[in-house]
Amino acid sequence: MFKVAASLNLFIASLLSKLCLAIWPDDRRSGGSMKVRSGGFRLLTAMLALLVMTACGGGWNGYSSQPPTITKQPVNQTVNVGQTATFSVTATGTGTLTYQWFDNGTAIAGATSSTYTTPATASTESGSVFTVTVTNAGGTVTSSPATLTVAASSTTVPPNAPLVISQPANQTVQVGQTATFSVTATGTAPLTYQWSKNGALIPGATSSSYTTPATVIGDNNSQFTVTVTNAAGGATSNPATLTVTSSTAVPPNAPLVISQPANQTVQVGQTATFSVTATGTAPLTYQWSKNGTLIPGAISSSYTTPATVIGDNNSQFTVTVTNAGGAATSNPATLTVINTIPVASSLACNSATPAYNTSATLIPTFSGGTAVIGSAGVGSSDITLTAISGNSYSTPLLTSPKTYTLSVTGTGGAVASTTCTVTPTNVTISPITPANSTIAPGTQTFSATASGGATNTLVWTASAGSFVGNVWNSPNTVGTYTITATSVDEPSVSATTKVTLSLPVITGQPPSVNVCNNASTTLSVVALYASTYQWFFNGSPIAGATSSSYFIPSAVAMDVGSYTVTVTNAAGSVTSNAAKVVVGTTITSNPVSLSILPGQTATFSVAAAGDAPFSYQWYVIAPGASTGVAIPGATLSTYTTPVAVNTSSSGAKYYATVTDSCGSLLTSTSATLTVTPGNDPPTIITQPVSQTVAIGSTPTFTVVAVGSPTLTYQWYQIPAGSVTGTAVPGATSSTYTVPATATTINNDQDGYYVIVSNNYGQALSQTATLAIGTGILITKQPVDVFVNAGDSATFSVTATSALPLTYQWFEAAPGGATFSAIPGATSASYTQASTATSDSGSVFYVVVSNGSSLRSQAIQHHCSLEL
Secondary structure, three states: OHHHHHHHHHHHHHHHHHHOEEEEOOOHHHOOOOEEEEOOHHHHHHHHHHHHHHHOOOEOOEOOOOOOEEEEOOOOEEEEOOOOOEEEOEEEOOOOOEEEEEEOOEEOOOOOOOEEEOOOOOHHHOOOEEEEEEEEOOEEEEOOOEEEEEEOOOOOOOOOOOEEEEOOOOEEEEOOOOOEEEOEEEOOOOOEEEEEEOOEEOOOOOOOEEEOOOOOHHHOOEEEEEEEEEOOEEEEOOOEEEEEEOOOOOOOOOOEEEEOOOOEEEEOOOOOEEEOEEEOOOOOEEEEEEOOEEOOOOOOOEEEOOOOOHHHOOEEEEEEEEEOOEEEEOOOEEEEEEOOOOEEEEEEEEOOOOOEOEOOEEEEEEEOOEEEEEOOOOOOOOOEEEEOOOOOEEOOOEOOOEEEEEEEEOOOOOEEEEEEEEOOOOOEEOOOEOOOEEEOOOEEEOEOOEEOEOOOOEEEEEOOOEEEOOEEEOOOOOEEEEEEEEEOOOOOOEEEEEEEEOOOEEEEOOOOEEEOOOOOEEEEOEEEOOOEEEEEEOOEEOOOOOOOEEEEOOOOHHHOEEEEEEEEEOOEEEEOOOEEEEEOOEEEEOOOOEEEOOOOOOEEEOEEEOOOOOEEEEEEEOOOOOOOEEOOOOOOOEEEOOOOOOHHHOOEEEEEEEEOOOOOEEEOOOEEEEEOOOOEEEEEEEOOOOEEEOOOOOOEEEOEEEEEOOOEEEEEEEOOOOOOOEEOOOOOOOEEEOOHHHOOHHHOOEEEEEEEEEOOEEEEOOOEEEEEOOOEEEEEOOOOEEOOOOOOEEEEOEEEEOOOOEEEEEEEOOOOOOOEEOOOOOOOEEEEOOOOHHHOOEEEEEEEEOOOOOOOOOEOOOEEEEO
């Protein structure tokens, strides 16, 4: 090795001798270039010694080089998530120094300068340890470890320590000139500066640049450094060497770099431009290099990189300027490439609660990178691969909640994300109306409202029949059917109701009526679920009588009879109870002749049927007379003689006139009163009692009477709705048992009374009412009331039934035949608070009802008000 070096030295010395050149050593540590000066041969020996030592791997200290020395270790760094952190080292040593940074012991690709800036940090990198190795021909040294702390974004980060990003450059001046050194540093303000010369502080040199006084030859090879300080610490620059030359002029043809390329900091994807200014004899040529490798085509005084990538971080760029007189290489300029920090500000869901089976609009807001939107978490992109901040993006149709993610990727690969959740509304259907109804067969319109869906429309179906829209065409069969409304938007959502098809149901039977001759009357029926009506007279249909009521304009004898109505719908028909129509009034029971003993009383009675209410007047024809005289006060259907009757009254005749509501006057036949000493006409001491029995039972009515001679009995039946009694064949004892055939529902409210007779007279019992099943039994009828003008008048009725009873009182004006319901008169008694003489003769009756669906019986009994 030594022989090779010696041979090389001899060759170079010979060459330099011919050229008469001297080589001044350069300081590679400060990036200075080789200076070529003209001079004498006096420096040849020193230069040859230097070359020999260099070739043999030695230095100024003999033939063995020394490893680098780290003069400033890397320091710990604390940053927020997403920020970068910069570590730096300062080292000295002979020859070229190379650097390699390590993260937790692993070499960092491309991290080969004295500083290293991390990509945007994540919280998982907190606690990472960074070291750097510095190497030259003499060996390698490793720095102390520096720890990276990554704090959450809400954590206050300590001030950043100063970092020298542009080192002072070596300077060459002639004796008597000044030299200016400058530094560029970053860190939390304020920054302070202190320049030193050969390790000694320079008073007053406290700015980012320092200009020397006029130099002397003794300043040659002085080392200048600057220490930058803030509250977080200090950073000392690399030393810059001042070279002071004699007044010997530099050949004008050699290039000289007078403005070095500056360090550049850009974001990933941006370009960086480096430039140099050099002097020298034209033409000058340029060649740029990156990390020591020539860059093809980079041959101008400036060079712009392609779009940068994170791998370009910490790359070193130099330029060599060449002309016919030689070449000069610039100081290296460092390229720092910074990752952008992605920010996912928001992902707005508009609306967050859209209608069922519709889409929502997603509006992203972000910065610092490219973005995608998807439904499968961070990085998913089924909504869009290229989101633009502020644009709108539609989701698919949604039937269930879905969370969407905005993922923003920074230039260095860091990802930020945010989400929003879209929850479509549920489809609901309101209850169907009408709900659970009963109707006649035919058409029925149903309604319901759907909400929460895209269309909110419904499809209607039924368990039978068919739908047109929401109108049901029912079958004609009685039964219960299911109606269903189903959502078009979500067929699993539906609402149902029941509907029952029914035969007609008669709720109000036509009542029997008594009408005046040539008077009008109307028969009516009340029915549910009815479509058509047909009235019948004595079983034969009445032409044209097809409404719920039938009007008889002028009643005559031929209109007397039984009326029914048949109510029909598509499912079938039902027929009402028979209503009896009676025209005019007849006397159904005349007074009968009586025989009494002196001192007894005799009671005569008359009965009429027809146009009630009736008014009565009894007359007496004295024995031997031919003209009757009205008996004062004898205005009831019965008349009882005074007790003072004696044999002188024997042979008197009694009769009654009956006036009906139509004003018709009827006169009964006469009955003769015979007063016979020793004879005892019948007297009833126990009246028959009204009864309530079940259908098909056999109730018994009983009367107890006394009289002499032997008494005879005859029972009579008054059919319900009639006032005329008919003798019951064979019913001739003091008791009468009703056969089962006479206790059907149609016998409800039949009346029974008995006439007890002997040779001397007869006694008429009270009428006992037979109530069948759920019928009504009136146990006490209203009676006529006699009051003084101005007094109140009270009428009352007593009735029993297995079902709850209701009451309605009616009134006809004196002499009138039209009855009107009295408003509010709906209890068992009715009181007219104040009477006037004009009220005398007013007639009242009460209708007692029990609402039975089998038979709604209206029971009437007339009474009058007399003043």
